[in-house]
Amino acid sequence: MVLEGKAVYAFSVNGNQISYEGEDKKLLRFLREDLNLTGTKDGCSEGACGTCTVLIDGKKTKACVPSLSKLEGKSIITIEGLTEREDEVYSYCFAEAGAVQCGFCTPGMILCAKSLIDVEKNPTLDMVKKTIKGNICRCTGYKKIEEAILMAATFMREDKPVPKQEEEPKLTKKFRRVDAVEKALGTGLYTDDIRIDGMVFAKALRSAYPRARVLEIDSSEAEKHPDFIRMITASDIPENKLGHLTQDWDVFIAKGDITRYIGDAICLVVSKRRETLDEIASLVKVDYEVLKPVLSIEEALAEEAPLIHEGGNTLSVEHIVRGDADSAIANSKHVISRIYHTPYTEHAFMEPECAVALSEGKDGVLVYTSGQSIYDEQHEISRMLRLPTSKVHCHSMLVGGGFGGKEDMSVQHHAALAAWILKQPVKVKLSRQESLMVHPKRHPMDIELTTACDENGKLTAMKAVILANTGAYASLGGPVLQRACTHASGPYNFQNFDVLGKAIYTNLVPAGAFRGFGVTQSCFAVESNINLLADELGLDYWTFRRLNALKPGDIMPNGQIAGGDTGIIECLDAVKEAYFASPRSGIACALKNSGVGVGVPDSGRCILSVEQGIVHIRTSAACMGQGVATMCTQMLGETCSLKTSQMLVERPDTVRTPDSGTSTASRQTVFTGEAVKRAALQLKDALAEKMLADLEGREFYGEYTSETDPITSTKKNPVSHVAYSYSAQVVTLDESGRLENVVAACDVGTIVNMQALTGQIEGGVAMGLGYGLTEDFPMKDGYLDVKYGTLGLLRATDVPNIEVKLVEGPNKSPIAYGVKGVGELCTIPTAPACQNAYYRFDGKFRTSLPLEETAYRKKKN
Template sequence: MSWTLTVNQEKHTLTEDKRLIDFLREDLGLTSVKDGCSEGACGTCSVVVDGRLVKACIMKVSRFDGARITTVEGLSAREKEVYVHSFAETGAVQCGFCTPGMVMAAKVLLDKNPQPSREEIAKAITGNLCRCTGYKKIIDAIEMAGHYLHTGKHVPVLDPQARVGDRSQRVDVMEKVLGTGKFPDDYQFDDMVYGQALRTRYPRARVNRIDISKALEHPDCITVLTAKDVPNNTIGHIVQDWDVMIPEGQVTRYIGDAVALVASETRESLQAILDLIEVDYTELEPMLDPFQAMAEGAPKIHEKGNILSSERLIRGDAHKAVAEAAHVVTETYEVSWEEHAFLEPECAIAWPSEDGGVHMITASQSIYDEQREVSNMLQIEPEKVHIRSGLVGGAFGGREDMSVQHHAALLAWKTGRRVNVRLSRYDSTIVHTKRHPMVMKMTTSCDGQGRVTALIAEIIADTGAYASLGGPVTQRACTHAGGPYNFQNVDITGKAVYTNNVVSGAFRGFGVTQSCYAMESNLNLLAEKCGMDPWDFRYLNVVRPGDVLPNGQIVDQSCGLAECLEAVKEAYQSGPYTGLACGFKNSGLGVGVPDFGRCTLSVENGKVHIRTSAACSGQGVAQMVTSIVCQTLDCQVTDTVFEMPDTDRTPDAGTSTASRQTLFTGEATRQAAQDLKEAIEAVDGDLSKLEGREFFGEFGPPTDPLGSDKENPVSHIGYSYGCEVTVLDEKGKIQKMVGAYDVGTPVNITAVEGQIEGGCVMGLGYALTEDFVNPGGIPKFKLGTYGLFRANQVPQIETHIVKGPGYVDYAYGARGVGELACVPIAPSVAHAYYRLDGKMRTSLPMEDTFYRKKK
């Protein structure tokens, strides 16, 4: 039997029935069509079939005999020009993984309705998820594209200028809109083979025996590896506690643990080979509660015990201050997991290198972290692990640990073959980390005039089976527990506890999102006891330049938190059911940890090559460093070339975490550009005379460790501040979110707005709808039913970018925004609901709301 399909005006006849997406991607090389879920939920695989929008990941080609199919590659030259300009001009592109699917949804709409309303656009893209943007700018882009296509208006020539503080178009937009940019799984090689891990059946079980003999007999099987094949089986991001595979005789720690690793000649045979591996287990009772895990006599998940880390932050005498206070509030808050839900499932490709190591194509938050962990596993020199980054389809903290990179490298190193290892959506969900569940007991006090006097906090974090970033996340929850307020008496304790749950690690906000929810909610109760309006209470107590943060650090002159409150005052007072919250977030690792941003500028073929390993998962690293170079050199974007991260070409700029790259790598780039500027001036502006020269910038001022005996330690190089107002209607539906954020100088205003809008919508999901169900330590998860906000659910979002009174001259005054945008959302929503119905909501996701009824 055969089927004939016309794809992008070319006819193709098939005799093998397969998924439409596999035919388009694997057979025709149309890699704009992405597989984000394989369940028809995310829309990244959207194509146009006879004028209808179709999800290619769930339909077989036999359904489309005689059909005409269009992908982004098949758009007309005019359509391509319009969509690239519209998505660029409005800032509708971040990571880019969802973008071609969004364009296809837009095409179907605009072909039928050339002038749709914003509501009609939102409805048209409801089947397409975006985790980055918050949808507002995508709707803007489709609205603009409709205008150009309907009127025939000429698309303006791209402005080659980019300066700090402007709205210049991102340099990576075209490849993301048209799908020509490559994520790791988009790379196609004739000699590729495929790998996959066999995962444990139980969160906690003894592995008695692993029999691979039948699997090895499968005709497509290349090899089956187990723990005994790994030179060093225990690795980790910070703590070396994460097994590459669980060996015979040892106990699994969570449902994502691997027990064997298969390489196959074809991707289609992988599951059949895995099914032939026989594993004998003795199932054990999992420890799923951190308090159970801390109990005396509890089985040890790791040899050193079940407490990963303990933190204590003391300043002044909090207990005395509470005893003497006019008003005291004590409340306990509990927050659950949150799934990153980046749309690109993890994938890595590895093959042997000439020097006895491996080459790799990956998508992570640091190629040098990958190099370190892979070389540690293989026990070879780091320089023999050569990693270059593809595009990264979202991260939000979820790509800091090894997921597939180490398995791809191990298989390539052992077999001598080029190996692609890609996770399914469900495996991605169980393998990579989550936002930490926490139980937080908060006691706050104030005097009779409403000035805060003390905070006593106890925080217990469920870090799951492995350390990941659990220690630093818990530490950050503690150091930020007092919020951006004038608490001079604090006693804060925190523990990160191992359990047999999914691993918790870095997630946008990095512990601060959790403790901010507790602090802000407590402050509302404290204001109520004082008889003060919550806005007035905050305005009285927020830190200003020269004040001292709860951690002892003196607030610098750029702090504009009071100005943020002033910017949202009108919105807060606009109705009876509004909620308010403030937040702050550090830029950089801080607390005494060495931390450097780095950039090399090289003059090659008359262009300035910008080389840094700073990973971009959508936030716009390329645009940030390009704008800084153009600002410093007074040159055009066309005079520069941005290079993707590559361990053989780009210096180690540290991990894209802790909202650090704009400040740290931005300042390193400015320093390198300043040196280049001076060199250009020395040769009378003739760049050709500098051909082949390199200019290096590095930035990483020292900070003081937690517990420093200094009166005013410098915990972090910079902080960003913000506040958010939630406006509900009488039914409890969110009508509007109004935010004001002080991020110093916005390097690119459109990009900063996009980060804030995306963070807001992610925060709304955390607060209201994203319920990560984990019965017995085995996640019950589907992307389509998890509770991610879709375009037609997002309220109006209004953003104010605020500047403080002073200026700190690093990176032209810029600070981070990516994490901060998530921090104040949940407490703002909780406060609005409290004002609506008088009910305190002390757990997340909230129950008994317009979005989620009480269980």
């Protein structure tokens, strides 16, 4: 309506009448910024992801789509507007089913569920799938969410009372995760939910070209804008180079320097209001000398190629040799050689990167983040500002997914820098398109592979050349390449192994850590080659793998003796029936390390402190959805028999929680779990003599450090990693060539939490299906040719039934009650299993991902 020439928008939100006089804006912005209803999450602002789902007159709607002017007289319900009964039922059902992981999509999923259950008291699974089709979950694979919605319908329909949580958390028991309710109901805070008086907003101006020399940066027009506060450039930074292992990534490209990809930051602009950031940034004029970019490995390795970095265009080289592969291949009965290609892929975590920073103490800074290691952030920020680490205080909020994509600095350093300079709170948040542009992806790899076996089908040798496109900066490209090489052996028993790997710089988006850490790429090639060897022998694919599978006591291709917990044979036996049940079933196997390994120092740490009768579990281990807090709770409960009401897991904080390493390499359950166990054993001894109340103020410290050998070790049987987990997967197609069923058998040792474990596996399989069949990250001439909605992410209606089978090897590791990591493992064999299924389906042997000429993807022109 219009009153006295002014627009007034009238509608209701959660039963409250709203009369708003002001600019016409998107409903999402109004809910979050004006009403502070932050349970409605901003995942993309493009109408693609569904995290911002609300109900408008009972109909599920993405709040980022309608403007206030379209809502006259309408009734809006957000997650905060559920009734007390709905709060209780939905939070219980989503926790009980294990439908909550990172939690960022969960409020939107619950609003979808309400929209269905309000009109259909007894919905079918198909109805549920269609209801949540517009909402993406990157963690769960949807199965647990569907189970939760069906469960909630039963509770509502039958008016069932909600059971209470199990009081004593133990390992292997069903236990609802400790952060499920706050995530489900939107009360838990992610970084973008932080509100601080006087906070200003900053945004990086990105390079207009993949490769260009910056000649001039002119902010004169931007300075005229009433909301302009400051432009920050490389000249304002004490140290302009950052990076995990290799300090080659510029905070800003300085005047006179050359950009390396389109995500490079030229400067940072600061505004009084978030709404005017883009406008101010557009007023900054940058003059460039445009240069020809290096867009492929071949171009980068050419003799006349321009140097992307001073040291050359090769980031790292790995050459791993065991035995004599050339001789073994020459003397083998069957030899198969093929070349395989894997693409860039995007993590597509639900929460875009965001950081909030403010001054703390004298010259110090406090940074609220959502990354994968607060200590990595502290280290890099302190290096940039040339401050002692004690001056950089990092605190983790809830993290809305990561999968490796939040290991590098993206916004944390920019927020910290601006707050340090301006001495006031600053928020930096990437738009979804910026996120796609900036953070490292999964490495594209070209893999030339030769695999050999004898006349009986026993593997004899493997030789490979792996070229990884690491993009513009090192990130974790070196370790990713190394893992692609070391794990190219697969979970098989043979002794002749020769892999040469190179990671090459180009002027494309950087590549770094991504779930599977290079093993997804080499596994696709290795498993595909094995199928061709089996064809030559006339063996079926299951039997060939069973014949060559590692057993406890075998010497692995890296020389390590397979431990008594090695369970790949048990995995194969668990999927045998599924494989032989259909001529359209494909199979693949994988192994994945737990822990960084290869001689790199690696520690998990925990402090248990008794404060006001509560045992505080203090560790910096980042949870991106995998359930670290719940794991720690169950580890403590298993050791000390405490009740949940007597335990509290603190958020990672560099002042309060000891460094437990990065959440990477499937390591936190093993390393932090063992650290919690060690601290808990001390507490247990103390509790044998005194009551908990008598231990007030006491602290118990636990640390676990792995002992492994470097990759260059000359030992006869080096220990590369402290633990390996194993998986065999079978993907079955229906008669039309669409996904029908997946059976995933995993050896992950002792079960910590059944819902979390099976949810991780289902989510990992769904991600692997996307990698194999639909996901791509196209670029053209160094520019992105993709948006979030066109990445090819699978929806609930695309994901088939996923059956999880949990197995164990003959014995258990003594570490952390015998647990092993699963976060990466479950994604690795899925794409090659899809390749094998389609090979059996139509006889076409595909060598590139995502697979072409399938029901999901046509052949490229």
